[in-house]
Amino acid sequence: xxxxxxxxxxxxxxxxxxxxxxxxxxxxxxxxxxxxxxxxxxxxxxxxxxxxxxxxxxxxxxxxxxxxxxx
Numbered sequence: 923x924x925x926x927x928x929x930x931x932x933x934x935x936x937x938x939x940x941x942x943x944x945x946x947x948x949x950x951x952x953x954x955x956x957x958x959x960x961x962x963x964x965x966x967x968x969x970x971x972x973x974x975x976x977x978x979x980x981x982x983x984x985x986x987x988x989x990x991x992x993x
Contacts, residue, residue, distance in 0.1 A: 948979035955986040 923931075926940075933940040941949060949969055956968035972982035 945979060948983065952979060952983050952986055955983060959986070959989060 926946075929946075930940045952972065953965035953969055956964040968982075968986060972979070972985075977985070
């Protein structure tokens with residue numbers, strides 16, 4: 923089972939739609955930003971934080987980039 927298939931099944935169990943291709947790429951971009959600016963473990967937690975906050979992915983990536991430039 924590849925990632926797309928796994929995520930589709932998981933999303934169905936959560937009662938939501940799986941990410942679109944653009945959303946999938948944006949999540950990976952956010953994860954990459956967090957992982958490269960910090961440690962790898964920051965990637966999934968940054969994605970969780972942005973989802974918990976209800977922040978759109980584009981804004982979450984923008985904010986993540988600001989962390990690197992302001993620290």
